[in-house]
Amino acid sequence: MAGTRKNRSFFLTRSGLVLLLLKSARHYASPNYTKKKLNPVHFSRQVHMEKSQRSAGRFLRGRLSTAVITVLALLTFALAANAQVPTGFIVMFQPGTAEAARADSAQRAGAVMRFNYSIVDAIAVTALDANAFAILQQDRSVIAIIPDWPIYGDGAQLPSIGPAATGSTQTIPAGVKRVGVPRRGSNGNGIGVAIVDTGINFTHRDLAPANRWFSAFGTSCEDDNGHGTHVTGIVAALDNSVDVVGVAPSAKPYCVKVLNSTFTGSDSNLIAGLDWIFRNHAIVSPRIRAVNMSLGRNGTLNDDPALRAAVRKLYNLGIVMLVAAGNDPSLEVSQRVPAGYPEVLAIAATTAVDGQNSCLLASPIRADTATYFTTDGRYNPNKRIGITISAPGDEEEDIDILCSMVSALGILSTRAGGGTERRSGTSMATPHVTGIVARLMQSGMSGVENIRGFIRSSADRIGIAPLDSPTTGYSFDGEREGIARAP
Numbered sequence: 001m002a003g004t005r006k007n008r009s010f011f012l013t014r015s016g017l018v019l020l021l022l023k024s025a026r027h028y029a030s031p032n033y034t035k036k037k038l039n040p041v042h043f044s045r046q047v048h049m050e051k052s053q054r055s056a057g058r059f060l061r062g063r064l065s066t067a068v069i070t071v072l073a074l075l076t077f078a079l080a081a082n083a084q085v086p087t088g089f090i091v092m093f094q095p096g097t098a099e100a101a102r103a104d105s106a107q108r109a110g111a112v113m114r115f116n117y118s119i120v121d122a123i124a125v126t127a128l129d130a131n132a133f134a135i136l137q138q139d140r141s142v143i144a145i146i147p148d149w150p151i152y153g154d155g156a157q158l159p160s161i162g163p164a165a166t167g168s169t170q171t172i173p174a175g176v177k178r179v180g181v182p183r184r185g186s187n188g189n190g191i192g193v194a195i196v197d198t199g200i201n202f203t204h205r206d207l208a209p210a211n212r213w214f215s216a217f218g219t220s221c222e223d224d225n226g227h228g229t230h231v232t233g234i235v236a237a238l239d240n241s242v243d244v245v246g247v248a249p250s251a252k253p254y255c256v257k258v259l260n261s262t263f264t265g266s267d268s269n270l271i272a273g274l275d276w277i278f279r280n281h282a283i284v285s286p287r288i289r290a291v292n293m294s295l296g297r298n299g300t301l302n303d304d305p306a307l308r309a310a311v312r313k314l315y316n317l318g319i320v321m322l323v324a325a326g327n328d329p330s331l332e333v334s335q336r337v338p339a340g341y342p343e344v345l346a347i348a349a350t351t352a353v354d355g356q357n358s359c360l361l362a363s364p365i366r367a368d369t370a371t372y373f374t375t376d377g378r379y380n381p382n383k384r385i386g387i388t389i390s391a392p393g394d395e396e397e398d399i400d401i402l403c404s405m406v407s408a409l410g411i412l413s414t415r416a417g418g419g420t421e422r423r424s425g426t427s428m429a430t431p432h433v434t435g436i437v438a439r440l441m442q443s444g445m446s447g448v449e450n451i452r453g454f455i456r457s458s459a460d461r462i463g464i465a466p467l468d469s470p471t472t473g474y475s476f477d478g479e480r481e482g483i484a485r486a487p
């Protein structure tokens with residue numbers, strides 16, 4: 001854990017009257033916004049940095065010391081969503097054990113096999129009874145039996161879904177403007193990008209996914225949740241006269257479905273998706289050279305050696321994998337899987353434009369501020385673990401008239417079923433950078449570490465952004481890595 005973080009404190013209520021006002025104010029929340037309370041501790045830090053607002057900030061510190069209760073409720077929700085129960089097992093075999101021999105081992109144990117992988121010497125099985133477990137444990141070709149942990153999409157806790165847009169003009173979303181609007185010659189043309197997610201809405205008028213795809217559920221790759229369609233639009237919504245435009249509108253999205261309609265998958269599903277990319281990346285046209293993973297779970301570097309081996313295999317092929325850092329500011333990215341892996345580019349989230357401010361006593365939340373939800377953690381160049389770069393994960397964050405609440409306006413992108421909608425999350429930050437990677441590859445750049453290095457050295461506002469968030473969960477990770485910038 002970074003030494004500069006995790007010094008957060010909890011404050012007891014100072015004023016019951018103010019607390020009452022804050023609670024009633026929550027009922028006026030617009031469903032298109034997600035909410036988070038302000039934190040007096042971090043307000044004081046911001047005030048320290050921006051001297052002109054110091055006196056107002058002092059007053060706020062007194063008024064805002066009541067924010068803890070709602071935040072605890074939000075955290076409880078996040079923990080419930082991350083409660084981990086293995087859904088089966090991944091069985092790793094001695095290197096070189098043939099796929100047929102692995103299947104035989106599963107059959108001898110009476111285990112039901114779900115996947116038999118090429119990318120790693122392993123199979124996935126459903127839940128094992130004690131007898132089957134014992135037989136596999138005694139099998140001399142088996143080297144590990146790993147719990148198959150559930151994995152979730154990294155949308156915000158409260159997705160902000162609005163009505164479908166029906167307009168006939170194309171909007172350039174604020175996040176795309178922030179990282180760099182595509183142009184002729186820098187639009188991702190010729191680059192295949194795998195979207196490992198809930199699927200893609202294949203009939204959406206503003207998307208053109210490849211007709212080669214994979215689903216870990218044995219279904220079509222159609223998006224029955226909406227998350228994957230939104231992510232795809234941020235990378236590659238078409239440059240035409242409708243809906244939105246992506247960072248790399250000419251890149252070719254490949255649908256890899258590993259999360260179901262409830263936003264849930266597992267390590268074994270994710271490995272199955274990576275396995276399909278491993279077997280197909282070079283034989284599809286255009287080739288798959290980047291992978292967007294706006295998903296993950298809490299975990300450690302070594303808690304699933306099969307998943308780690310699969311990720312390493314794609315890394316060694318020069319495939320750039322971009323992973324959402326996560327939406328829990330109480331965690332370090334090193335506590336996330338696969339975002340904490342050194343083989344991937346972990347992406348944190350910032351605001352795209354200045355927020356509005358109904359509170360006369362506080363400064364507005366500026367563009368390039370760390371979002372209220374982002375997981376972060378400074379990049380360690382020796383271990384290659386940490387946030388590679390930040391990018392927009394919501395459009396703006398506003399402060400309400402009571403100076404007590406932050407509302408987040410989501411990123412505008414394509415909606416499953418047609419039109420557009422807004423969603424917030426590091427899930428939305430990541431595809432901005434995936435689009436940038438496609439444009440860098442189009443310009444001739446290759447090699448994962450070359451691309452990581454270029455993204456970090458060419459970022460906008462290095463040393464300045466992300467700006468400190470005034471919200472409760474945020475604590476500075478010690479590095480202002482800047483905002484990703486397209487070439």
Ligand SMILES: [Ca+2]
Pocket residue numbers: 170206237238239240241242243244245
């Ligand atoms: Ca469009």
Ligand SMILES: [Ca+2]
Pocket residue numbers: 376377378387466477478479480481
């Ligand atoms: Ca940082």
